[in-house]
Amino acid sequence: xxxxxxxxxxxxxxxxxxxxxxxxxxxxxxxxxxxxxxxxxxxxxxxxxxxxxxxxxxxxxxxxxxxxxxxxxxxxxxxxxxxxxxxxxxxxxxxxxxxxxxxxxxxxxxxxxxxxxxxxxxxxxxxxxxxxxxxxxxxxxxxxxxxxxxxxxxxxxxxxxxxxxxxxxxxxxxxxxxxxxxxxxxxxxxxxxxxxxxxxxxxxxxxxxxxxxxxxxxxxxxxxxxxxxxxxxxxxxxxxxxxxxxxxxxxxxxxxxxxxxxxxxxxxxxxxxxxxxxxxxxxxxxxxxxxxxxxxxxxxxxxxxxxxxxxxxxxxxxxxxxxxxxxxxxxxxxxxxxxxxxxxxxxxxxxxxxxxxxxxxxxxxxxxxxxxxxxxxxxxxxxxxxxxxxxxxxxxxxxxxxxxxxxxxxxxxxxxxxxxxxxxxxxxxxxxxxxxxxxxxxxxxxxxxxxxxxxxxxxxxxxxxxxxxxxxxxxxxxxxxxxxxxxxxxxxxxxxxxxxxxxxxxxxxxxxxxxxxxxxxxxxxxxxxxxxxxxxxxxxxxxxxxxxxxxxxxxxxxxxxxxxxxxxxxxxxxxxxxxxxxxxxxxxxxxxxxxxxxxxxxxxxxxxxxxxxxxxxxxxxxxxxxxxxxxxxxxxxxxxxxxxxxxxxxxxxx
Amino acid sequence: xxxxxxxxxxxxxxxxxxxxxxxxxxxxxxxxxxxxxxxxxxxxxxxxxxxxxxxxxxxxxxxxxxxxxxxxxxxxxxxxxxxxxxxxxxxxxxxxxxxxx
Numbered sequence: 001x002x003x004x005x006x007x008x009x010x011x012x013x014x015x016x017x018x019x020x021x022x023x024x025x026x027x028x029x030x031x032x033x034x035x036x037x038x039x040x041x042x043x044x045x046x047x048x049x050x051x052x053x054x055x056x057x058x059x060x061x062x063x064x065x066x067x068x069x070x071x072x073x074x075x076x077x078x079x080x081x082x083x084x085x086x087x088x089x090x091x092x093x094x095x096x097x098x099x100x101x102x103x104x105x106x107x108x109x110x111x112x113x114x115x116x117x118x119x120x121x122x123x124x125x126x127x128x129x130x131x132x133x134x135x136x137x138x139x140x141x142x143x144x145x146x147x148x149x150x151x152x153x154x155x156x157x158x159x160x161x162x163x164x165x166x167x168x169x170x171x172x173x174x175x176x177x178x179x180x181x182x183x184x185x186x187x188x189x190x191x192x193x194x195x196x197x198x199x200x201x202x203x204x205x206x207x208x209x210x211x212x213x214x215x216x217x218x219x220x221x222x223x224x225x226x227x228x229x230x231x232x233x234x235x236x237x238x239x240x241x242x243x244x245x246x247x248x249x250x251x252x253x254x255x256x257x258x259x260x261x262x263x264x265x266x267x268x269x270x271x272x273x274x275x276x277x278x279x280x281x282x283x284x285x286x287x288x289x290x291x292x293x294x295x296x297x298x299x300x301x302x303x304x305x306x307x308x309x310x311x312x313x314x315x316x317x318x319x320x321x322x323x324x325x326x327x328x329x330x331x332x333x334x335x336x337x338x339x340x341x342x343x344x345x346x347x348x349x350x351x352x353x354x355x356x357x358x359x360x361x362x363x364x365x366x367x368x369x370x371x372x373x374x375x376x377x378x379x380x381x382x383x384x385x386x387x388x389x390x391x392x393x394x395x396x397x398x399x400x401x402x403x404x405x406x407x408x409x410x411x412x413x414x415x416x417x418x419x420x421x422x423x424x425x426x427x428x429x430x431x432x433x434x435x436x437x438x439x440x441x442x443x444x445x446x447x448x449x450x451x452x453x454x455x456x457x458x459x460x461x462x463x464x465x466x467x468x469x470x471x472x473x474x475x476x477x478x479x480x481x482x483x484x485x486x487x488x489x490x491x492x493x494x495x496x497x498x499x500x501x502x503x504x505x506x507x508x509x510x511x512x513x514x515x516x517x518x519x520x521x522x523x524x525x526x527x528x529x530x531x532x533x534x535x536x537x538x539x540x541x542x543x544x545x546x547x548x549x550x551x552x553x554x555x556x557x558x559x560x561x562x563x564x565x566x567x568x569x570x571x572x573x574x575x576x577x578x579x580x581x582x583x584x585x586x587x588x589x590x591x592x593x594x595x596x597x598x599x600x601x602x603x604x605x606x607x608x609x610x611x612x613x614x615x616x617x618x619x620x621x622x623x624x625x626x627x628x629x630x631x632x633x634x635x636x637x638x639x640x641x642x643x644x645x646x647x648x649x650x651x652x653x654x
Numbered sequence: 655x656x657x658x659x660x661x662x663x664x665x666x667x668x669x670x671x672x673x674x675x676x677x678x679x680x681x682x683x684x685x686x687x688x689x690x691x692x693x694x695x696x697x698x699x700x701x702x703x704x705x706x707x708x709x710x711x712x713x714x715x716x717x718x719x720x721x722x723x724x725x726x727x728x729x730x731x732x733x734x735x736x737x738x739x740x741x742x743x744x745x746x747x748x749x750x751x752x753x754x755x
Contacts, residue, residue: 627750
């Protein structure tokens with residue numbers, strides 16, 4: 001029970017790595033920086049593995065296991081402990097974050113080998129791991145908020161890693177500011193939680209809400225405010241705009257922070273707060289609608305992008321939408337399941353894309369690639385596997401999770417046919433744009449200058465993480481496989497205590513299982529011929545037809561629906577609309593009102609004015625110092641006479 | 655029948671007023687110096703008059719203090735006047751106005 005008693009070790013390891021590299025790494029050779037960075041994260045992963053072993057020996061009444069270290073702050077009834085907790089949800093998140101994080105650290109040692117600021121990169125990356133682990137292990141909303149903002153900070157630092165490039169610095173700022181809008185809602189939500197429950201501690205809140213639930217309107221407000229934070233952090237409509245720009249950062253960062261872990265923090269938070277959300281049906285519907293619309297919407301943008309990382313970015317936004325759709329229809333475990341499989345295959349897609357970019361010497365435009373299949377076979381095969389996974393082809397990880405989400409949207413307790421349809425169409429689009437990416441990149445004739453670009457497979461420390469992740473992209477979803485033949489979804493079963501402990505009492509026990517189970521074979525056939533699979537395969541064939549069979553077809557199609565094509569290519573002009581509606585008016589007000597009027601007029605006016613008053617009154621008063629003795633005497637006499645008169649007047653009154 | 659105290663006070667006030675007027679309007683530094691002495695002695699007169707009227711010694715003691723201070727002042731003041739006269743070849747205070755802003 002060593003790690004359970006000392007949960008802080010898991011946090012301390014990456015923090016120590018970040019501190020050591022940040023303070024001393026500048027003068028160290030790359031191998032030393034590597035061993036500190038990768039070593040600390042690997043040790044953290046081993047600590048998590050040991051934690052899981054110890055966790056499995058706990059009895060159900062010991063879960064969630066809370067480690068309370070010290071009282072952080074007290075103000076009247078407001079008390080915050082620095083407390084960490086472990087339950088099944090935490091275990092899943094810890095394993096995903098630490099394992100994927102470890103692989104990406106290893107990968108980065110290859111990818112960043114020729115970059116400046118090597119130690120700085122790994123220091124930030126370790127710091128990110130620290131904050132992300134804090135976020136998932138927090139036992140109250142305030143500690144969670146520390147992790148929440150901390151990962152935002154690291155995201156900002158890493159997007160702007162090449163800060164001499166203006167676009168990268170701008171993208172970092174954009175990410176920071178846009179997520180801050182959501183965080184404002186989150187902060188207000190936390191305050192409202194405290195005002196309602198007199199506590200920010202998860203256990204206390206959940207117990208309180210299940211025994212003595214406040215009015216539904218209050219719960220709905222709280223949930224929607226908290227969800228606002230999730231919208232910002234997890235890049236959902238309408239605050240998704242920062243994520244595509246975040247691709248300015250180094251590719252391992254895109255993989256770790258902007259695909260596998262940080263952006264899923266919003267999903268994790270919604271799942272963590274499930275006792276509140278489950279009692280606020282309106283908020284649930286909002287979550288589901290935002291998720292489904294985002295899933296569909298950003299998939300359409302992904303159709304026409306030509307930058308390999310941008311396609312993946314919009315794909316990430318879309319997949320996060322699926323996770324929220326799952327949470328919104330009450331299938332939290334499924335949402336977390338998709339979060340995990342997505343971390344595997346999307347992390348892999350980004351790392352493989354990084355490997356492609358590495359091979360092409362920095363080129364990101366897919367229109368200038370092509371025919372890379374035979375030249376970088378490891379990258380090709382791993383990326384192809386990840387694509388099959390994200391497209392939902394049966395047998396791969398993404399199939400199990402995405403199928404389960406759409407199943408929940410279709411026939412779960414909060415089913416909604418419109419949202420299901422959006423999800424299914426989005427799944428088809430996903431399949432299309434992902435295979436489009438693969439076909440454009442790896443198939444066809446090379447569209448680059450073969451004499452100039454020396455295409456080469458990436459080194460071992462980059463390909464090994466790819467292979468491991470490819471393995472997980474296939475088998476990572478098989479926990480749910482028995483369900484296909486009418487059995488148990490082990491993943492759901494594992495997480496069930498988290499989501500049922502404080503679930504609202506249903507008047508009639510939901511006996512969905514009462515449906516007579518069909519024979520396993522029928523179930524299997526049913527699952528393999530469902531709509532998600534059909535649209536997935538359809539997407540594959542359409543992409544094949546467009547980009548391999550008839551390479552001219554895309555151009556002709558773009559010509560015939562020019563308006564739609566330009567709209568999609570320009571991402572629905574959302575950035576331009578935001579610029580026109582928010583950024584430019586703000587700039588105008590800042591320049592013309594706040595700067596020229598308030599700052600220059602009022603604030604500078606007061607400061608300069610008081611200085612001028614002092615100077616000019618001094619200038620006038622100094623003329624009294626004429627040096628003429630008789631004038632001094634006159635002043636003394638006037639003063640004496642005046643003072644005497646004053647005394648007389650005052651004495652006269654007595 | 656003794657002389658009423660108001661007579662003394664009026665005389666004292668007149669002398670003091672003359673001293674003030676002379677102090678402000680005269681240019682010769684020695685005259686100004688003398689006007690200061692005049693003001694001091696006007697105050698001395700008032701002190702003595704009050705001491706006698708109230709039949710107390712306090713006023714008389716104060717007069718001695720004033721005379722001592724005036725003597726010290728005369729010693730220092732005359733030394734300054736001699737230095738001024740040597741440096742400026744003049745006793746006009748209008749020409750002693752260097753100590754300003």
